[in-house]
Structure formats: structure tokens, C-alpha cells
Amino acid sequence: MTTEITYAEVRFKNEAQSLDTPSQTPAAPKEKTSPPQSNSGYLKLLLAALLILLLLTILFLITFIGKSWSCCPKNWKPFGSNCYFFSSDARNWTDSKKRCSGMQAHLLVVDSKEEQDFINKNVNKKIAYYLGLSDLKNGHWEWVNETPYNQSATFWHPGEPSNGNEHCVMLNFRNQKWGWNDIPCHDPQYSICEMLKIYL
Template sequence: MASPNIYTDLNFKTQPVSSGTVSDSSSARPKKATIHRSNPGFPTLPFASLMFFLLLAILSSVALNILFQMYSDLLEEKNSIKQLNHTKLDCIKDHPSEEDKVWSCCPKDWEPFSSHCYFIPIDWASWSESEEKCSSMGAHLMVVRSREEQDFITKILNHKTAYFIGLSDPGHRQWQWVDQTPYNESTTFWHTGEPSNDHEQCVIINHRLSRWGWNDIPCSDKQKSVCQMKKIYL
């Protein structure tokens, strides 16, 4: 009797040889070709791995750059806030009640009135330079909201000097306060005959004809100024 046709020379390392007989040798050859032949249309495993790690490195680099920029922006903001902090505060207790421990504070050498603090810089500057100076201290040029506020500030000003306040005209006599407070014509303190010139677009407070009032002047003039900021509450 003829012995079975067993292919003992086919070395399938990735698949164990079945203990049964193989009846058709042609069915085994495609398996051998499929295991050892790579498809030229697709990248091999090492190339795909290289591309994956390259893409990962690029994404990591982008993420690090974004984080570094965010950290830089945060550090800059922190430094800016630090520059605005005042080292010394003068505080008063708004309410004498023991239960209410809210204190209202102004930076040292600033004058308190109502809910704001006021300061007169020593230098002379244009309107925009004066506003920039106030801004560097966390404040802005003074906004006058009432007769009481006007009277308060004039008591601490030198009647021989003029002071910029936060009122200006961007054009067509549309007066605007620097903090966007609406301009209320019923609460204005112009000197008689003022404002007088369309080319004078910034406002000072000065003493004239035995009283304090407002006068429009060129924004480039050098004057003193009054800075204003909200009180700090503790």
C-alpha cells in the first residue's frame, strides 16, 4: 500500500503543523507566500513607527511652545499686577459695628472721598501722558460725578495751578469721560463762556474769577492732573 503524502519539509514557524495529512500541496504554497511577502503599497512596520514618533515629537513641541507662551503671558500679567500693588494703605472702618469688619482703604498719600481715592502727581504733562501716569498706578484721570465731589477736590488743589481731569472731546463736541461714565450736562462745572474752542479738546479744572470751574485747552499743553481710583476694600 502506498504511504500517505506528508509534507515534512514545509517549515511553518508561525503556524504549528497539523498532525493530520495534507491532501493538496498547492493549498500550502499561498500560505507560505502570504507570510513572507510584504505589500509594496503600504509602509512597513518600522517606517510607520518612525512616522508615528515623528508626529508625536512635533505635537509635543507645539504643545510645549503653547504652554511656554501661556506661562510667559501669565508671568507678564503677574508682574503687571505686582507693579500696581501699593505697599502701604490707609484704611478706615466703613461701619463701626463689630459684626461688620469691612475696611475701605486708599494707598498712602491718596485722599479718600466717598467710594474713591484721589492723588495729585507732582509732574506736569499732556493729557494723554497724564492719563498714562494715572493708569500706571491702577487709576485714571478724575471723573467728576457731583457737586460734592467737585468741592472736595478743589479744597486740596492749588488755586494757582490748573489740573487735567478725565474729560475730553474725540470730535464734534461729543464730550466723554475716560471711564465711559455718561456725560451729564446737568452735572458740569464749566467757567462762563466755556467750552470756547473746537480745537481745544481736553479739560482742566482751574481757579478763575474767584471760583473753580472747567476750561477746555489743547490736549498737548503741559498741566498737572488729578488721578482717581476706586477704594480697596478689606
């Protein structure tokens, strides 16, 4: 009797897990992580940026307000960086000067043709007005605020100044134009006061 031997090829997969647990994919190796960093560096940078922005805003507001929010007192007229008050009564030159000083101002000091033109447009042709110009101290023309007298920037009427005994200056209208004229300081005249604009 012959015996038959049958060979069967059986292959087994090598699985590390047992059959009763669900199959899982092998976990990827964990990366090394550094401990969470503090946000203090970021916060410092943010605070510095905010502080710079705040300072720039304040500087902008100061500049903007300084230029845009200037004003003159009631009944004063603005021109350039100054305010002008045209009196409504006549006084001598010394009293006119005191009145301007009492208002934290001074008698008009003319610095330019533009300023003189502005004044000419705002005065009454029938009235004369004291300016802040005299030669009372030393015989030389001087402005009340000590601005140097500039002969080339004057607006005298032709032939003026005309009298060595007339030590104060007024603005008046004659021969169809405005101009300066020297007169005695005790004569009562209207006056023009000048002050810097008020900046808020």
C-alpha cells in the first residue's frame, strides 16, 4: 500500500497585533516640540508701535490745531498772524498807546505793503488814526514794539514828515490816497491796536 503525501504551501503574514483588536496604522514618530514660547516679545513690540502712533497723533493734532484754530477777540479783525482793533473814539497818542497796552496789544506797527493795504481797506476815509510810530525818545522814528524803522518800507504822504515839532504819526486819507503824516502827539485822533492772534 502506497501512502500519498500532499504538500500545501501556507504563508502567514507577520502581524504584531492580535486578531481581536482593530487594525491600526503604525503611529508616525513624534516630533520633538519645544515648550510654548512667551508672547511678551510680541506684546512689547505692539505696545511700542501703539506708543509711536499715539505720539504722532498728538503731534499732528498740535500742529493742526495751532494752524487752524487761531482767533481774534470780539470786535478785532484778523489778517495774517495778527488781530487789529479800530477805535471808536479819539484820544491823544499817549492815551491811545495806553489803551492798546491795556488790551495786551500795541499801537499799529506796519511791517509790509500787504499789511498797509489791509489797514487801508478797513478804515474810514473821514477819520485819521494814530500809528505806533514816533520820534519822542531821541529824535529818530521808532516803533512802539521796538521793530526797527525801515525807511524803505514806509507809506508817508508826499512831503511828509514835514515838521520837526510833530513827533507822532497818523494814517489819514488825502489827495485820494491813504498815507502817513506827522502831527503833534497831543492832538486827539482815533487809533489802531495790533496783537498776535490767539492760538487754542
